Every structure is written in C-alpha cells, then in structure tokens.
Amino acid sequence: MRKTRIVYRVDGGVKEGYGHIYRGINLQKVFQKNRDVKIFFLVKKDLRGYQFLKKKIKKNVFFIKNIKNEFEIITSLSPKLVIFDTLNTEKRLFKLLVKKKFRIAVFEDFGNKAKNFANLIFNCNSEGPIKKIKKIKRGTKYLGAPYKIFGPKIEKYRNLKKNNQMLTISFGGGEVHKGEILNLIRKLHNSLKIYNLKINLILGPGVKNSTIKILKKENFNIKIYQDLKNIYSLLNKSKFLITGGGGTVYEGAYFKCKIFCFARNSHQKENIKKFEKNKLCIEIKKLDKNYLFNFFRNNLSFKNKSRNKKFSSNIIKNNGLYLVKRILLKQLNDN
Structure with a gap:
C-alpha cells in the first residue's frame, strides 16, 4: 500500500535563518511514528539551507531552481498535502496547485497571500501570540502561541x-x-x-x-x-x-x-x-x-x-507540535 505523501516546501539558510527548517525537521520527527505518511522536502534559494536539511533528514530532500521546476516536482510526487513554510511564495504557484486540486497548508502567511488558496494557515508570529481560529475561503486559519512548534523533547x-x-x-x-x-x-x-x-x-x-x-x-x-x-x-x-x-x-x-x-x-x-x-x-x-x-x-x-515591566508567563504553556500534527492528520484523512 502506497504511503500518503506530504510535500514540505521550505526556505532557510544564511540569510533567512534556520527556524523554518527546524520546524520541518520537528514535524518530520513526530510523523515518523505514522508509518503510512511520507514527507518530501523541497528547498529553494539557499544551497546552505538545502545542505543542512539534507544532512539532518538524509533522504527525500530536493533543491529546486525556479517556479516551473517547483511545480513539476510537486506534481510528480502526487502529494495529498503541500505545506509551505517560506517567507515569500508567489500567488501564481498557489493558483496552479489549487487548479490541480492539491490541498495546501501554510506556516506564517506574510502578506495574506495564501488566504484564498490554503486549506490551513498557521500564523504564530505574524499575527501575535493570542489564540484565535478563523474561517478562510477554503478552510481554517489558526493564530497564536498554541500552534508554535518546539522540539519533541x-x-x-x-x-x-x-x-x-x-x-x-x-x-x-x-x-x-x-x-x-x-x-x-x-x-x-x-x-x-x-x-x-x-x-x-x-x-x-x-x-x-x-x-x-x-x-x-x-x-x-x-x-x-x-x-x-x-x-x-x-x-x-x-x-x-x-x-x-x-x-x-x-x-x-x-x-x-x-x-x-x-x-x-x-x-x-x-x-x-x-x-x-x-x-x-x-x-x-x-x-x-x-x-x-x-x-x-x-x-x-x-x-x-x-x-521592570511585567512579563506574561502564561502565553506559552504547551508544545504546539502535537496539536498541529493532529490538525494536519485530520486534513489528510478528510475526503
């Protein structure tokens, strides 16, 4: 039986930092327990980020050159879900993927580029730490600190x-x-x-x-x-x-x-x-x-x-890794 496939499209490296890449690595770790799910990573722009991820994940990591190459690799892998964890994804790519009926999840939708295309959006940083859940055109948007992903331990x-x-x-x-x-x-x-x-x-x-x-x-x-x-x-x-x-x-x-x-x-x-x-x-x-x-x-x-200013000590109580995993699995299992 073929495993359910996820494409994790991520950017990171010297200029953009490694936070997006580490989020992908942490999600991959918890999904390893689900033997029916397989994650493929796609990295663009920074070769150092690609090399770092390749060293950590070892396999199923691709370096992409441009939007055409990106779309071709995604479609060839036939994923049930495409996750974007990037600072700047073109709307043109979202439109192409929606046309092909791919499901889309986005981490940190800067500029609201994905709001009309994504099934799931997780904005932990860009819209502040307070928990909110909003309906969007094709699904749900989750805001705030409860969806912040830390390492599993x-x-x-x-x-x-x-x-x-x-x-x-x-x-x-x-x-x-x-x-x-x-x-x-x-x-x-x-x-x-x-x-x-x-x-x-x-x-x-x-x-x-x-x-x-x-x-x-x-x-x-x-x-x-x-x-x-x-x-x-x-x-x-x-x-x-x-x-x-x-x-x-x-x-x-x-x-x-x-x-x-x-x-x-x-x-x-x-x-x-x-x-x-x-x-x-x-x-x-x-x-x-x-x-x-x-x-x-x-x-x-x-x-x-x-x-000294008083600091909030109750914003972060739990690791959002497991909550986000449950939401992603529900999206994969929905018909």
Missing part, C-alpha cells in the same frame, strides 16, 4: 533550576547582513560588561567560522555555542534572553525568561510590536551606546524591580 528541560545571573543571546541560524553578528555582539557586550552576568552566545550553522574566530579572539568573556542541537537547557537556566523577532521569543517565554528583542529585518519588527503588546518582550530599538546603557540600566537592574 522540550518538556523535559522545563524543571531545571534557573541561574538569575545568566543571560543568553541568540539571533538565529545565519546573518542577514555581512558583519551583522560581530556588530551586534560588540555593541551589546559594551553595555552588558558592567553587570556581573554569565553570558551565553548561541550561533547557528549559517554564521561564518571567520566570524566565530574573531569573537573568540576579542575575548568578550562570553561562552560561545555553535550549531547547538537544542537551546532548551540554556534557556531554562537563563534569567534573560536577547534575541530577534522570530520563534526564539516563544521558546524564551516557554522557559519564563525576561526577553529583550532587536529586529533584524522588517517582518521581525512587525512581530516584535505584537510580542511587546502582549508582554512577551521589550524591544531594543537601536544599538546606540547611550541608548543601550539606559535600556539595560532600566530593564536589567536587579535592585530596582519596580522599574
């Missing part, structure tokens, strides 16, 4: 003891701009060094070795972790987290960190507005020396707790 790290002097910095898997990570760490460290903090820096697979060598050479007294398998044990021990405007915010919230966010691109800026509105983080608006000095004096002070 995140729960076992939650009860480790916190270190109130620990701060973790994590800006994703790659670098949006050349020299970006070096610039960020130099400026942040210059303002953080006056505090007696144990600082961790997590660097993803897209950060160049030359950047890591320079960071080590400059002797910031920061513990550097490169391409960490999971960051959960560090986050659970950390009192503070400095990150961008992506999924790591939810991971920090899950472990009840006090989170400071700095936007690395426009869509992260929009995400941070919604995170801050719901008390998940405080935004670092710029990297100016005087601004950072005052920012950390006001928000990192251990003595003057009354000046």
